[in-house]
Amino acid sequence: NAGVTQTPKFRILKIGQSMTLQCTQDMNHNYMYWYRQDPGMGLKLIYYSVGAGITDKGEVPNGYNVSRSTTEDFPLRLELAAPSQTSVYFCASNPGQGVREPQHFGDGTRLSIL
Amino acid sequence: DQQVKQNSPSLSVQEGRISILNCDYTNSMFDYFLWYKKYPAEGPTFLISISSIKDKNEDGRFTVFLNKSAKHLSLHIVPSQPGDSAVYFCAARNMEYGNKLVFGAGTILRVKS
Numbered sequence: 001n002a003g004v005t006q007t008p009k010f011r012i013l014k015i016g017q018s019m020t021l022q023c024t025q026d027m028n029h030n031y032m033y034w035y036r037q038d039p040g041m042g043l044k045l046i047y048y049s050v051g052a053g054i055t056d057k058g059e060v061p062n063g064y065n066v067s068r069s070t071t072e073d074f075p076l077r078l079e080l081a082a083p084s085q086t087s088v089y090f091c092a093s094n095p096g097q098g099v100r101e102p103q104h105f106g107d108g109t110r111l112s113i114l
Numbered sequence: 115d116q117q118v119k120q121n122s123p124s125l126s127v128q129e130g131r132i133s134i135l136n137c138d139y140t141n142s143m144f145d146y147f148l149w150y151k152k153y154p155a156e157g158p159t160f161l162i163s164i165s166s167i168k169d170k171n172e173d174g175r176f177t178v179f180l181n182k183s184a185k186h187l188s189l190h191i192v193p194s195q196p197g198d199s200a201v202y203f204c205a206a207r208n209m210e211y212g213n214k215l216v217f218g219a220g221t222i223l224r225v226k227s
Contacts, residue, residue, distance in 0.1 A: 031213055042203060042217030090157055096213055102148055105157030
């Protein structure tokens with residue numbers, strides 16, 4: 001049971017480059033989330049999705065885009081990479097119903113913008 | 115605006131003793147609280163949770179206490195083990211805003227053997 005899988009694990013980008021962080025889950029969860037974690041800070045929500053075709057902004061969406069064409073996949077796009085986007089990015093999912101199912105996290109993508 | 119605060123960046127405890135991790139929140143609309151544990155190079159994993167209608171929840175060595183009047187919760191680990199060494203995040207949810215979580219900055223726990 002793979003759970004939530006994120007690729008790549010590490011990436012170095014130059015300022016102005018673009019890339020897509022991949023996230024896929026095999027638990028048939030409706031809800032998916034993208035967070036970023038900066039040093040000494042908690043996780044901050046970038047975007048989330050409550051189902052295929054439905055996405056919404058979180059606390060820190062600027063500079064990012066998402067799409068949700070299938071239940072399994074929730075890619076995060078950086079169009080013009082900036083040094084402020086250097087962070088560790090976590091994808092998470094949960095069924096989205098009721099209170100008892102916590103969010104399950106992937107192992108993260110460590111991204112450096114130089 | 116930090117709605118969830120973990121004021122202790124780190125905590126060091128001797129193996130076998132109690133670890134107490136603290137968390138304070140400001141939003142009285144939070145109705146559900148969770149603790150996550152994170153090892154280096156891994157994602158956070160769920161540890162234990164508590165609803166705002168309760169004041170205590172226990173799961174093996176882990177107990178979470180909630181004091182709503184003080185807007186404070188704590189995680190007790192008894193007895194502490196070296197494998198408990200990790201970063202612990204407190205998180206809170208407001209049902210009005212769905213399943214979105216607000217996280218604290220985390221506390222690094224080191225259990226010395």
